[in-house]
Amino acid sequence: MADEEMKVIIGLEVHCQLDTISKLFCGCSADFRADAPNTHVCPVCLGLPGALPVLNKKAIEYALKVAKALNCTIPEEGEFCRKNYFYPDLVKAYQITMGDDPLAIGGYIEIEDDAGNPKSVNMTRIHVEEDPGRLVHMGNKERGHYTLVDYNRSGVPLIEMVTEPELSSPKEARRLLNKLRATLEYLDVFDPEKEGSIRVDANISIKGHERVEIKNISSYKGVEKALTFEITRQKNLIRRGGTIARETRHFQEGKGTTTSARSKETANDYRYFPEPDLPVIRVSDWVKDIVLPELPDARRDRFMQQYGIAVNHARTLTGDLRLAEFYETVADVGAAIAASWIADILIGELNYRDMALGVVTASTPAFKEIIILVRDKKITDIAGVEVLRVWLDNLQTGAKSETPAEIVDRLGLTREEGESFRTIVEQILAANPQAVADHKAGKKGALNFIVGQVMKETKGKSDPREIHAMIAEIVGE
Incomplete structure (x- = not known):
């Protein structure tokens, strides 16, 4: 079949837990991971009869920051609804979310397509909703498999960011998620270190065929793998003369495959109706008072202008807030060499060891010393990489501390003419x-x-x- 007949169409629904102190509709702690299951609960987040929700203002402010950063339009009114469905972790048998009148509409995110060209991906909407509880699957050979429910997460504030179906490949989807994560991190509205702070539903179809939804993917790499598998599955099915079913599928992380879960629901299945215990919200006037920080694209442009570094280095360094801040503490040893060592060498060495950047930032002077040794031609680039590896291994294992200069002397790496x-x-x-x-x-x-x-x-x-x-x-x- 021609490439146009097999055109891939992808849209994403990205759920982000807002890093507020309390939940969306009650005063319970939103830090559901900190304590024993079912201890951060109250009549409101347990859905007990007569309990009334009270909206968390900070959650709305965070959501508006995101909407402004993504160039969205804020309507005059937004309305919460009840989305009705039964699931064990949804204690009320409905979720309080936003329906036809979301907090924000439109907007866009700038990324690069697979050819390296600029691409603007339009947003459909951003709305606020509560997280359901959490299912914990247990079991062993003696007792069999069973599932427990933890309602500590029930009521944690979420924003759902929905894109238009304008992505054309799994790699584009991953780039958009990386850009979105960086933007949220710069806005300081979520904690990227917390497990499950971002979850993705991916919608994918081959042009002219039914759409399939892949639910609750918990990693960016998982999104790319799930979409890659699903593209292959759908194209093979079409080539064999089969029919793509409109359905919801789950991604099996360990196997790298998707499996059918159920037929895809429509909006009517959820029986949306206005939440009677919450008034219509009017917050469009708040937007003018929101001051945005320097966002990734602006910082990338500043790095190129202020430090004179290459665009690929600037893009890598500003794709993570902590990395960008670390670079600015190191750039005084030489902007170009510091950018190269962090973007081209350090990141790879940290990933190989599964080490956090924070381990290095706590020892910034020593890292700068390695760069200075190379810059001043005391050691070669190759020797510098060897020194870095030994130094990182010492940090990771807690071995006796050595300065980079001491490592050079011990290994005899001093440069010779x-x-x-x-x-x-x-x-x-x-x-x-x-x-x-x-x-x-x-x-x-x-x-x-x-x-x-x-x-x-x-x-x-x-x-x-x-x-x-x-x-x-x-x-x-």
């Missing part, structure tokens, strides 16, 4: 005549193998650029 390695270069050239012949025949990169062998022999003490220049001189380039 290229001329001291001329004999080694000549020996390796003599042992690899084919590489020399290929170079003289005009094959690009033919000498890279020789450079690598010299670097290995000199244990990273030599600069590869100096070695490459020396080789070119010896072979008569």
